[in-house]
Amino acid sequence: MGSKNNSYFLTALRDGQFVPYFQPQFNYETDAITGVEVLTRWVKPDGFVISPGSFIAEFERTGFIYEMDKYIWDTACATFASWKAKGYAIPSISVNVSRYDLYHSDMADYLLGLLSKHGLALRDVHLEVTESAYSDDTTQFLDALGDLRRRGFVIEMDDFGSGYSSLCALKEMPVEVIKLDGDFLSEEDCFHRCGKIILSVVNMAHSIDIAVVAEGVETREQADFLKSVGCRYMQGFLFSKPMTADDFENAFCRNTYRFSSVELPGRESGESIDFFDIESQNTLIFNSFVGGAAILTRDQTGTVRAVRMNDMFYRMVGIPRDEYMKRQYDFLAGFDAESAEAFTDALDVAASTGGEASCMTLSPDIDSKGRAFWSHNRLRLIARKVELEIFYLSIEDITERVELSSRNEELLKAIEEREDIFMNAAEQVNMFFWKYDIRTKEMFPCFRCQKYLSLPQKVENYPQPAIDTCIFPEGLHYREVMERVDRGEDIDEIMPLTCERVPFRVRYTVKRDKDGNPSVAYATALPVSE
Numbered sequence: 001m002g003s004k005n006n007s008y009f010l011t012a013l014r015d016g017q018f019v020p021y022f023q024p025q026f027n028y029e030t031d032a033i034t035g036v037e038v039l040t041r042w043v044k045p046d047g048f049v050i051s052p053g054s055f056i057a058e059f060e061r062t063g064f065i066y067e068m069d070k071y072i073w074d075t076a077c078a079t080f081a082s083w084k085a086k087g088y089a090i091p092s093i094s095v096n097v098s099r100y101d102l103y104h105s106d107m108a109d110y111l112l113g114l115l116s117k118h119g120l121a122l123r124d125v126h127l128e129v130t131e132s133a134y135s136d137d138t139t140q141f142l143d144a145l146g147d148l149r150r151r152g153f154v155i156e157m158d159d160f161g162s163g164y165s166s167l168c169a170l171k172e173m174p175v176e177v178i179k180l181d182g183d184f185l186s187e188e189d190c191f192h193r194c195g196k197i198i199l200s201v202v203n204m205a206h207s208i209d210i211a212v213v214a215e216g217v218e219t220r221e222q223a224d225f226l227k228s229v230g231c232r233y234m235q236g237f238l239f240s241k242p243m244t245a246d247d248f249e250n251a252f253c254r255n256t257y258r259f260s261s262v263e264l265p266g267r268e269s270g271e272s273i274d275f276f277d278i279e280s281q282n283t284l285i286f287n288s289f290v291g292g293a294a295i296l297t298r299d300q301t302g303t304v305r306a307v308r309m310n311d312m313f314y315r316m317v318g319i320p321r322d323e324y325m326k327r328q329y330d331f332l333a334g335f336d337a338e339s340a341e342a343f344t345d346a347l348d349v350a351a352s353t354g355g356e357a358s359c360m361t362l363s364p365d366i367d368s369k370g371r372a373f374w375s376h377n378r379l380r381l382i383a384r385k386v387e388l389e390i391f392y393l394s395i396e397d398i399t400e401r402v403e404l405s406s407r408n409e410e411l412l413k414a415i416e417e418r419e420d421i422f423m424n425a426a427e428q429v430n431m432f433f434w435k436y437d438i439r440t441k442e443m444f445p446c447f448r449c450q451k452y453l454s455l456p457q458k459v460e461n462y463p464q465p466a467i468d469t470c471i472f473p474e475g476l477h478y479r480e481v482m483e484r485v486d487r488g489e490d491i492d493e494i495m496p497l498t499c500e501r502v503p504f505r506v507r508y509t510v511k512r513d514k515d516g517n518p519s520v521a522y523a524t525a526l527p528v529s530e
């Protein structure tokens with residue numbers, strides 16, 4: 001039955017019914033096209049287009065897949081060569097390779113033959129190999145891949161994250177690019193559950209110089225999220241569906257699209273590494289840098305080491321280089337627990353965003369005398385080497401500021417406490433008190449006056465507002481009393497207050513300034529018990 005089907009498929013192939021479609025990949029930060037994936041469509045004579053989901057598995061079963069793939073690779077290479085001839089600077093195409101193709105010993109030779117037939121280079125045609133193929137027959141599979149790699153082909157690991165063996169596969173497969181499976185993004189609550197996985201996959205891949213292309217990107221939110229975790233290469237319906245060669249040429253080649261190839265993470269940030277080189281120009285700048293600065297590394301176990309510090313760093317921290325040495329190899333151990341956590345969080349943010357992150361830390365005993373040191377830290381990722389993140393740290397000594405503000409806090413607390421005692425005492429004896437500024441005629445009532453007599457914190461043009469609100473009932477001699485206070489006379493009299501004319505003993509004690517002129521008066525009012 002297989003052979004019968006194969007002859008039917010072969011006729012379709014000779015008829016040109018298998019057609020390569022093209023889907024672009026983008027750098028989301030620059031909008032440049034970084035590559036194109038070739039995806040096959042079966043176009044029936046009646047024009048009906050069938051997706052590979054309905055025929056690839058069948059072709060793999062019957063063995064026809066190799067015939068189809070060779071044909072598609074050939075056709076796609078011809079198209080790509082014609083684009084190059086027209087001057088379109090598309091960096092590369094990626095073709096899909098079935099694991100069954102890998103079992104054909106002539107596959108690599110066939111591909112090399114295609115390259116020379118169409119005048120293409122090895123890096124022009126990337127091979128996408130699906131990750132799930134890894135689990136089948138590991139040895140044969142890895143041998144085939146190793147052979148392709150040795151011959152110079154660029155291999156991309158397809159559908160990364162869809163299988164169970166992703167991590168092992170990544171370790172052993174000789175790949176330059178992984179394509180992150182679109183299913184990771186399709187979940188509704190993806191950003192909660194999968195966000196962290198994606199973040200660590202991206203970081204891990206970058207740390208071993210592997211680029212990540214996210215597949216199946218359909219929404220702006222997904223794209224923004226991916227960008228935020230450092231994955232900038234994307235492919236998906238948000239940008240474009242797969243389309244015929246003509247459509248692709250019209251849409252992307254004839255107008256203003258820019259092209260640039262995928263950059264491998266290790267190469268991008270390479271120039272920062274010479275911070276480690278004692279003689280380098282950067283070292284000079286680093287050492288004469290005005291602020292305290294250090295270069296930190298973090299390995300995969302999370303251990304943070306300070307590998308370089310400038311002179312100002314030691315001056316700020318306030319200890320000599322040799323005394324600092326013992327802290328340097330476990331940088332986090334010098335902090336208190338809360339600070340160590342804040343510092344780790346800031347490192348994570350700096351690593352994942354590529355931007356600046358900051359935090360405040362306390363080193364409870366920075367020197368042998370047990371002195372505490374508060375620092376405001378600013379962190380930036382400067383490079384990723386294999387299994388190592390490298391950060392730039394600048395510090396600012398805020399010990400004095402922190403201690404000052406905590407002292408102020410103590411002082412305020414003491415004052416509050418005293419006020420508390422006073423207020424309670426006033427409440428117990430049922431006393432009201434206030435301050436009267438003789439020169440400005442401002443009256444400052446106590447808390448109880450404000451509460452029971454609905455007075456504001458400051459009463460202007462005293463005593464008029466008290467007369468208006470009937471605290472001082474109409475027709476009595478309060479105005480004269482205040483005139484006597486203004487002249488500097490102390491008062492001690494019984495007076496009826498409020499509309500209910502409750503008798504109060506009211507006392508004013510007048511204070512004078514250094515010239516002997518009356519300036520303020522302190523007053524109390526106590527209800528007269530019958």
Ligand code: C2E
Pocket residue numbers: 023038039040051052053056065069072096097098128130158159182215216217218235236237238242
């Ligand atoms: P694949 O290699 O993972 O290709 C990506 C698939 O995702 C393609 O499906 C593509 O059309 C689809 N896609 C692209 N953007 C989006 C998006 O934003 N959302 C969603 N939901 N899907 C998106 P397609 O073309 O149906 O191909 C299915 C699979 O068939 C491919 O998966 C590949 O494994 C295989 N295949 C396709 N062409 C060939 C071929 O020429 N040879 C071989 N051996 N396999 C092929």
Ligand code: CA
Pocket residue numbers: 037096128158
């Ligand atoms: Ca693919």
Ligand code: CA
Pocket residue numbers: 158159179181182215
């Ligand atoms: Ca895929």
